[in-house]
Amino acid sequence: MWVENMNYDNRNVANEVTMVKNTKNQSIPEKFKKIIGNVLQTSYPKRQGATSEVQFFHAEQGNYVCKCSSLPKYRSWLLKEAKVMQELNAKTALSIPTYLDFEEDENNSYLLMSMEPGIPLREALIVAKTVEEKKNLIHSFGTKLRTVHETDPPLKWKQQACWLDMQLKRAAYNLNNYEVDGNQQLLEKLILNKPETIPQTLIHGDCTIDNVLVTDNQVHTFIDLSETAFGDPRYDIALAIRSFLFDKELLDAFYTGYRLQQITNEEFNYFDGGLYEFF
Template structure:
């Protein structure tokens, strides 16, 4: 269910009165955001009086309007788990910028689904397929001192300082079980939602089955870690968003996934600077700096495996979107558009496994 702005305001004001503040709360300037569109995200300004002084704060609500619907092969965490993951990261002794979590609300009558509230952070999420954003990120890499690339490495390294004990809402599995279960879910997802049989994808699946890496440790993994899921403000990462794919898994997954060509703006044609991961950091520099800051050694084969797997999972998102539109499960035109990301991702996966092809 999608509520109109007036309806949302009318529900939020009485809900927040007595929760956010003891007095009546007024909600204004409500804005819907396109980022994180698998769940509805909106920001708004709250105003109330405290001891005769007017106070104001901008908040963000993240809503799951489809809660309770059957979601075959939906590998997102429940929205409450997403909130609890953010809260664990916020409360941990690591420098990872996340919005301050307020509370989770299970009552679906307020906003049409369970939701959580967090503080608003300044900044915008770059879209690497937009040439203007992409060129701005290129400039960040070329800038003296490379402040944004350095912070990007720090953010990823700091996320991986946390483990299952730090984020108890996430299941901790045996490292090899993480690999097996993750691949099996994606393989079944592809088989169930593909609209055509693609021999190249079957070859890629066979390669993924035959080349599972040995995983020596597990940490907190963001699961969808890329520059587009971060807010940038004044040449700095002001927030890491969209924790719905988080898991306790192989930290190399995040390193590999964030450096996919796709997330640097590639669809089919290569980008202007294909060596830059996320359009913002030289890929080899990124790997070297991650090693220096974490003490971990990046195994090229393990990294390659997760780059192939990350592209496979992203391709599945595209195929799944096209499937939902084709079957009438979704009328969102963005689901139909997702089919266009598939050829470039297949191309990238074949390039990565080229040395092993017969």
């Protein structure tokens, strides 16, 4: 079992710090430029993630995020995120960025969305000065995740096949076609030892402390939505608690906010140390 240390970065590097410069010329679709209008400044993540390059545009009429992916695998993820955002914006009241546009050319895919205020939970936990502040942040994380799992998903999402079965098929495909952390032995173990079936809910699908934003000392906004689906809520819980699994105070604070259920060690290992290794 591998559990990340909260003080270090993991695979999903978030945009907690930016380097800002003046700019007028950006290599983004012309349609995006018309939506954004007059750009005053452009900022970039201090560290870019592996799946897309991100730019933040600070314009006269607001702030915007542009994500750009070039590899086929990540272009498909970006298209999926665009479709997910459109549906969730239209059919739920979840706190997520607003979808604005999606464009493709021969080499790249681009997603434009609103830039929401806040810093990633990981960063907020690092700068928190007391244990009580950290507990309050994690409690709000649990509370906010509960709102996701209690939100009714778009109707057509409910009509899809079993999420876990689909994920195992995707895991096999990823193993055969991409570089992943998992291996054939682990995949066979996951297929043979599927956990007991529970009711599916709307899930974030990559619910780490990097993919939620904090404002006013409360988790408020979910970002990076390409894996959002009608799926197994235990997967979200496993990824949510992976950074503080062995900190009883923080773990208790999370479950006090979440309230819906707790996962076993076996379930945590299946989802975080198992299935997640293929994505």
